[in-house]
Amino acid sequence: MQRTRHAYGDDPSQYGDLHLPRAGTPRGVVVVVHGGFWRAPYTAASLGTPLAADLAARGWAAWNLEYRRVGTGPGSGGGTPATFDDVAAGIDHLATLGLATSTVVTLGHSAGGHLATWAAARGRFGWPEEVPVTHVISQAGVLDLRATDAAGLSDGAVRELLGHPPTEADARYDPAQQLPLAVPVWCVHAPDDADVPISQSREYVERAAAAGAEAALVEVDGGHFAVIDPGSPAWARQLAILDRISPARAG
Numbered sequence: 001m002q003r004t005r006h007a008y009g010d011d012p013s014q015y016g017d018l019h020l021p022r023a024g025t026p027r028g029v030v031v032v033v034h035g036g037f038w039r040a041p042y043t044a045a046s047l048g049t050p051l052a053a054d055l056a057a058r059g060w061a062a063w064n065l066e067y068r069r070v071g072t073g074p075g076s077g078g079g080t081p082a083t084f085d086d087v088a089a090g091i092d093h094l095a096t097l098g099l100a101t102s103t104v105v106t107l108g109h110s111a112g113g114h115l116a117t118w119a120a121a122r123g124r125f126g127w128p129e130e131v132p133v134t135h136v137i138s139q140a141g142v143l144d145l146r147a148t149d150a151a152g153l154s155d156g157a158v159r160e161l162l163g164h165p166p167t168e169a170d171a172r173y174d175p176a177q178q179l180p181l182a183v184p185v186w187c188v189h190a191p192d193d194a195d196v197p198i199s200q201s202r203e204y205v206e207r208a209a210a211a212g213a214e215a216a217l218v219e220v221d222g223g224h225f226a227v228i229d230p231g232s233p234a235w236a237r238q239l240a241i242l243d244r245i246s247p248a249r250a251g
Contacts, residue, residue, distance in 0.1 A: 028103030035110030112140020144176035180213035
């Protein structure tokens with residue numbers, strides 16, 4: 001596996017780590033978007049690296065994307081719209097890395113699931129979209145900002161991100177208000193998730209189906225974090241989804 005770091009902006013948090021297979025043409029690109037309720041202490045290096053390394057070992061180009069986050073200290077400077085600007089710019093930076101971008105899967109955990117799903121609609125809401133997202137895998141994603149705020153998840157995290165309570169006026173930031181998407185979405189979630197309730201995924205999939213979009217709920221075991229454990233059955237379920245998107249090449 002080869003890993004190189006590439007800046008897509010001037011801020012220390014505007015970078016991605018590109019993990020490539022040791023040999024051969026990648027099966028496609030997976031953009032790994034870490035979670036942590038958009039807050040500065042949580043990083044791509046700690047949360048995204050194990051997944052990116054495993055994906056590269058399986059033949060994918062994995063783009064472990066960092067972005068500015070809310071709060072203070074290293075990694076801060078995010079919020080609305082900076083965090084969204086970074087994710088959009090980071091994905092578009094793939095066009096400069098010499099990769100084929102016909103298959104670009106965003107894979108995001110928790111708040112990263114929110115950003116991974118949002119990124120598939122970003123072009124409709126005023127962000128550049130030089131590299132479109134073709135598939136989304138949301139790992140216990142925060143997919144409805146208004147429901148998240150109403151439930152009081154993570155001590156007002158949505159209000160920290162937006163700078164105010166979420167409303168219908170925040171549709172450009174809220175996946176639940178962006179349906180239908182033009183690309184398929186898999187919502188991988190554990191019923192026993194104590195951090196982000198599975199209702200976030202269930203209701204998103206129900207609304208997507210009603211809107212004529214392609215979305216599927218994939219229920220797994222292991223709470224909030226099994227979905228980002230490369231040794232877990234929950235991760236194996238996600239690898240099976242990726243195999244459907246782009247089968248592994250023989251040899």
